[in-house]
Each structure stands twice: as structure tokens, then as C-alpha cells.
Amino acid sequence: MKSLITVLVVLVLLGCKSEEKKESLYTAPADTAEGTAAELSPSANLGKEIFDGKGNCFACHKPDQKIIGPSIAEIAKIYKEKNGNIVEFLKGKGEPIVDPSQYEVMKTNFSITKNLSDEELKGLEDYIYNFQAP
Ligand code: HEC
The missing domain is CATH 1.10.760.10 (Cytochrome c-like domain)
Incomplete structure (x- = not known):
């Protein structure tokens, strides 16, 4: 049970990381004061x-x-x-x-x-x- 929780925690952390990456990739091109607008x-x-x-x-x-x-x-x-x-x-x-x-x-x-x-x-x-x- 404990190891299952560990696996879940790792998965969640990995999930967050890749999410973060996506976001920084997405906002990178619009690197201006006004953002995408x-x-x-x-x-x-x-x-x-x-x-x-x-x-x-x-x-x-x-x-x-x-x-x-x-x-x-x-x-x-x-x-x-x-x-x-x-x-x-x-x-x-x-x-x-x-x-x-x-x-x-x-x-x-x-x-x-x-x-x-x-x-x-x-x-x-x-x-x-x-x-x-x-
Ligand atoms: C209550 C719903 C409604 C709202 C709010 C609305 N429209 Fe429309 N609009 C329509 C409908 C239905 C049509 C399709 C009829 C038509 O083509 O005239 C349309 C069509 C249009 C067209 C195409 C006109 C054409 O040549 O056929 C334009 C441009 C347009 N709307 C712009 C706007 C703008 C800008 C606003 C805000 C100021 C707006 N609409 C708000 C319902 C709405």
C-alpha cells in the first residue's frame, strides 16, 4: 500500500512537471509586456x-x-x-x-x-x- 502511494506521489509530481514545461513553452513566444494580446x-x-x-x-x-x-x-x-x-x-x-x-x-x-x-x-x-x- 505504501509503495502504491509512493508511486502515485511520483506520478503526480511528474505530471506537474510536464505540465509546467508545457506552460513555459506555450508562453515563451509571446515574450512581451502585453503577453498574447x-x-x-x-x-x-x-x-x-x-x-x-x-x-x-x-x-x-x-x-x-x-x-x-x-x-x-x-x-x-x-x-x-x-x-x-x-x-x-x-x-x-x-x-x-x-x-x-x-x-x-x-x-x-x-x-x-x-x-x-x-x-x-x-x-x-x-x-x-x-x-x-x-
Ligand atoms: C442576441 C444575439 C447577438 C448578439 C448579442 C450579437 N449578435 Fe451579431 N449576429 C447575431 C445573429 C443571429 C446573426 C446572423 C444574422 C445576420 O447575419 O445578420 C449575427 C450576425 C452578425 C454579423 C454578420 C452580419 C451579416 O452581414 O450577415 C456581424 C458582423 C455581427 N453579427 C457582429 C456582431 C457584433 C460586433 C456584436 C456586438 C456589438 C454582435 N454581433 C452581437 C446575433 C447576435
Whole structure:
């Protein structure tokens, strides 16, 4: 019994060690003051803040999975393909090109996005375009 415990303790310790290693490997490339966020431009960073914060966009848009709204990856893909304009869309001036059948649901958010500045809207666009699935 005692030796079994010893084996378990060793396994746990080894487990922790390799975990530590993984983590240091993972964080190494982003060796900057801002950490991983440094990969985004200031504008895209602003967009990310709004997307995950006061814009509440994350409630319906997940990175690479459709929930209530299409995934960020899908929006980026279709807007790039069709040369769309996310800023105009969020101002309520564009036509939906990703999932027009669900446009009514997205439209409810224009009450939020209409109060955002051009800089903030451009940030959202930059964030969506530069989004890299984790
Ligand atoms: C209540 C859920 C909900 C929230 C919150 C939400 N969306 Fe959406 N969004 C949707 C749905 C549903 C669609 C699909 C309909 C469509 O394509 O217009 C969509 C579509 C979109 C599209 C593609 C539009 C197109 O051309 O078809 C963009 C861009 C977008 N959302 C951005 C945002 C941003 C930015 C925010 C935050 C300010 C946000 N959404 C918040 C539900 C939501």
C-alpha cells in the first residue's frame, strides 16, 4: 500500500512537471509586456475589449462555433470573400450577408452599436478580421 502511494506521489509530481514545461513553452513566444494580446493591433485590441465587454457580442458569437449567431471565424471568412463592410453593417446601413434569415436577431444589437464611435466600430471590424481561432 505504501509503495502504491509512493508511486502515485511520483506520478503526480511528474505530471506537474510536464505540465509546467508545457506552460513555459506555450508562453515563451509571446515574450512581451502585453503577453498574447500583443499580437493584435491597438485597434483590434479595442475591438476585442468591446466584443467581450460592453458590446456583449460574445453572448451570441463564439470563436469557431455557431451558437445564436454565426462564429467569428465564419463572419470573417464571408466578409473577406464578399468584400463586406462590417462598420457599415453595424451602423445599420448594410445588408446582412452571413445569415440573412436571422437578421432580425442581430438587428436588436444596433441599439448598442449605433452608440459606438467610428474608432470603436473599426476596432470591432479589425478584431473580427484578425481573429485567429485558438
Ligand atoms: C442576441 C444575439 C447577438 C448578439 C448579442 C450579437 N449578435 Fe451579431 N449576429 C447575431 C445573429 C443571429 C446573426 C446572423 C444574422 C445576420 O447575419 O445578420 C449575427 C450576425 C452578425 C454579423 C454578420 C452580419 C451579416 O452581414 O450577415 C456581424 C458582423 C455581427 N453579427 C457582429 C456582431 C457584433 C460586433 C456584436 C456586438 C456589438 C454582435 N454581433 C452581437 C446575433 C447576435
